[in-house]
Amino acid sequence: xxxxxxxxxxxxxxxxxxxxxxxxxxxxxxxxxxxxxxxxxxxxxxxxxxxxxxxxxxxxxxxxxxxxxxxxxxxxxxxxxxxxxxxxxxxxxxxxxxxxxxxxxxxxxxxxxxxxxxxxxxxxxxxxxxxxxxxxxxxxxxxxxxxxxxxxxxxxxxxxxxxxxxxxxxxxxxxxxxxxxxxxxxxxxxxxxxxxxxxxxxxxxxxxxxxxxxxxxxxxxxxxxxxxxxxxxxxxxxxxxxxxxxxxxxxxxxxxxxxxxxxxxxxxxxxxxxxxxxxxxxxxxxxxxxxxxxxxxxxxxxx
DNA sequence: ATCACAATAT
DNA sequence: AATATTGTGA
Numbered sequence: 001x002x003x004x005x006x007x008x009x010x011x012x013x014x015x016x017x018x019x020x021x022x023x024x025x026x027x028x029x030x031x032x033x034x035x036x037x038x039x040x041x042x043x044x045x046x047x048x049x050x051x052x053x054x055x056x057x058x059x060x061x062x063x064x065x066x067x068x069x070x071x072x073x074x075x076x077x078x079x080x081x082x083x084x085x086x087x088x089x090x091x092x093x094x095x096x097x098x099x100x101x102x103x104x105x106x107x108x109x110x111x112x113x114x115x116x117x118x119x120x121x122x123x124x125x126x127x128x129x130x131x132x133x134x135x136x137x138x139x140x141x142x143x144x145x146x147x148x149x150x151x152x153x154x155x156x157x158x159x160x161x162x163x164x165x166x167x168x169x170x171x172x173x174x175x176x177x178x179x180x181x182x183x184x185x186x187x188x189x190x191x192x193x194x195x196x197x198x199x200x201x202x203x204x205x206x207x208x209x210x211x212x213x214x215x216x217x218x219x220x221x222x223x224x225x226x227x228x229x230x231x232x233x234x235x236x237x238x239x240x241x242x243x244x245x246x247x248x249x250x251x252x253x254x255x256x257x258x259x260x261x262x263x264x265x266x267x268x269x270x271x272x273x274x275x276x277x278x279x280x281x282x283x284x285x286x287x288x289x290x291x292x293x294x295x296x297x298x299x300x301x302x303x
Numbered sequence: 304a305t306c307a308c309a310a311t312a313t
Numbered sequence: 314a315a316t317a318t319t320g321t322g323a
Binding site for chain 1: 314315316
């Protein structure tokens with residue numbers, strides 16, 4: 001229905017960070033590179049509110065020393081004297097930016113972005129755009145995403161034996177609890193990020209799909225009205241079934257199990273066409289049916 | 304161009 | 314240890 005759609009969006013909007021949270025993240029008037037080039041610091045805030053600025057002086061960030069001395073001597077990438085006009089762009093291009101520090105707040109943004117984008121759109125560029133943090137690059141996000149996926153993977157395999165769904169499995173097990181783990185744990189992992197890794201993942205097949213052998217059933221969502229069901233996952237790249245498929249977060253998984261038809265696809269919405277650029281995500285609800293867990297994926301994670 | 308991923312660098 | 318960069322193959 002149209003009504004549901006607006007609610008859906010409103011809810012999504014409600015979950016956006018408050019203005020207080022946003023304030024430190026708001027856009028600056030000049031690019032990071034230029035700010036660095038001219039040694040412009042954030043004047044209006046004494047503390048480390050600016051996400052990117054908190055970064056600047058990591059011990060490893062020798063970079064600032066390079067810029068501090070004076071503009072004449074500083075050159076990062078083999079660019080000599082800086083002409084007044086063109087030198088700036090050149091410098092902005094070649095300047096080393098400080099390392100990004102992934103604060104819990106920033107990570108939360110990341111997670112929110114991924115959650116709201118939905119699996120198929122959660123790629124570095126899109127994530128970066130949705131996060132809209134000034135100075136954040138696609139590479140920053142890609143690097144973080146890569147690590148985050150490893151974290152999710154690790155978390156899943158560790159959690160698999162001990163049905164302890166809630167408490168972090170990696171704490172009890174061979175767990176590691178590094179600082180990174182704590183960062184990743186600082187933002188709740190949306191349920192639909194986690195899938196039982198047990199090789200029982202099934203890519204979408206036209207018509208619906210279910211996993212058989214495992215005790216996990218996977219139900220595909222229906223999006224829109226037509227005969228089309230939206231793929232919950234990206235397909236493995238044109239390879240035949242029963243080989244491998246590409247899990248959005250867990251990478252290539254081998255698929256041995258047979259696909260079995262179960263359940264009814266879920267309709268995302270009545271009219272089905274107000275979607276467009278809207279962020280779409282999926283949520284899973286675990287239901288017990290005959291000792292079988294059914295994971296249902298809905299469009300939009302807010303329900 | 305962008306992505307994912309592993310390996311490697313800082 | 315945390316993040317960046319690079320290389321490779323989609």
